[in-house]
Amino acid sequence: MTTPAPIAVALDAPDMETAARWAGLVTPHVSTVKVGLELYLRHGPDVIASVRGASGVQVFLDLKLHDIPNTVAAAARAVARLKPTYLTVHAAGGPAMVRAAVEAAPNTQIAAVTLLTSLSEADLREIGIQGPPADVARRMAAVAVGAGAQALVCSPREVAAVRAEVGPDVTLITPGVRPAGADTQDQARVATPEDAIAQGADLLVIGRPITGAPDPGAAAAGIAAALRRVSP
Numbered sequence: 056m057t058t059p060a061p062i063a064v065a066l067d068a069p070d071m072e073t074a075a076r077w078a079g080l081v082t083p084h085v086s087t088v089k090v091g092l093e094l095y096l097r098h099g100p101d102v103i104a105s106v107r108g109a110s111g112v113q114v115f116l117d118l119k120l121h122d123i124p125n126t127v128a129a130a131a132r133a134v135a136r137l138k139p140t141y142l143t144v145h146a147a148g149g150p151a152m153v154r155a156a157v158e159a160a161p162n163t164q165i166a167a168v169t170l171l172t173s174l175s176e177a178d179l180r181e182i183g184i185q186g187p188p189a190d191v192a193r194r195m196a197a198v199a200v201g202a203g204a205q206a207l208v209c210s211p212r213e214v215a216a217v218r219a220e221v222g223p224d225v226t227l228i229t230p231g232v233r234p235a236g237a238d239t240q241d242q243a244r245v246a247t248p249e250d251a252i253a254q255g256a257d258l259l260v261i262g263r264p265i266t267g268a269p270d271p272g273a274a275a276a277g278i279a280a281a282l283r284r285v286s287p
């Protein structure tokens with residue numbers, strides 16, 4: 056039995072049955088499954104037990120909390136009892152907000168999202184964020200880690216810059232991952248799974264390239280095998 060690959064499969068499904076089926080198919084091959092807004096807003100906490108099953112797979116709860124510190128602390132406390140391995144917040148909420156989440160969920164790694172992978176450089180200019188994405192991601196990363204975040208979410212294009220900023224002890228998580236030749240869909244700053252690992256990512260978030268495949272289990276196994284070839 057090979058070790059599961061450092062992949063979090065984004066279970067962006069319309070219903071719990073589909074999510075649980077995908078989780079069952081990919082779980083032998085990957086370390087983690089991710090529950091996001093669509094599933095959590097539809098089904099609430101029940102979805103966590105459903106995708107976790109009996110497998111012991113790690114659960115990543117991606118709610119991207121972003122509000123005043125008091126509200127984020129209360130929300131983080133409310134989901135901490137579900138024991139997710141990771142919980143996302145937006146780094147742009149600022150240091151007091153990130154710290155509030157960290158303190159409210161001491162047994163969960165708070166993963167601060169630096170800069171959404173769907174934003175292009177033109178989008179960033181339009182919303183008034185100046186400078187190359189790597190510089191912006193580094194600044195966000197430094198603030199979030201200074202506030203106690205144990206993990207960061209960034210594009211694989213910026214993961215090397217973020218690693219240089221925060222050092223080896225922070226878990227770097229990269230969505231915006233597409234196998235060579237795959238459709239990028241609404242993702243703007245992407246790289247292949249092999250490149251993301253080579254640039255220093257610890258955990259790759261991959262959704263539609265796996266869940267949209269005719270056989271999600273085989274797709275996950277294929278990407279896991281490709282990763283083992285670059286990082287045995």
Ligand SMILES: O=C(O)c1cc(=O)[nH]c(=O)n1[C@@H]1O[C@H](COP(=O)(O)O)[C@@H](O)[C@H]1O
Nearest residue numbers: 065091117170171172208230260261262263
């Ligand atoms: O926090 C995230 O997981 C996240 C941050 C980010 O910057 N970009 C991003 O795509 N994600 C999530 O990662 C997943 C990517 O899914 P695919 O584009 O289908 O591979 C989705 O569930 C997104 O919500």
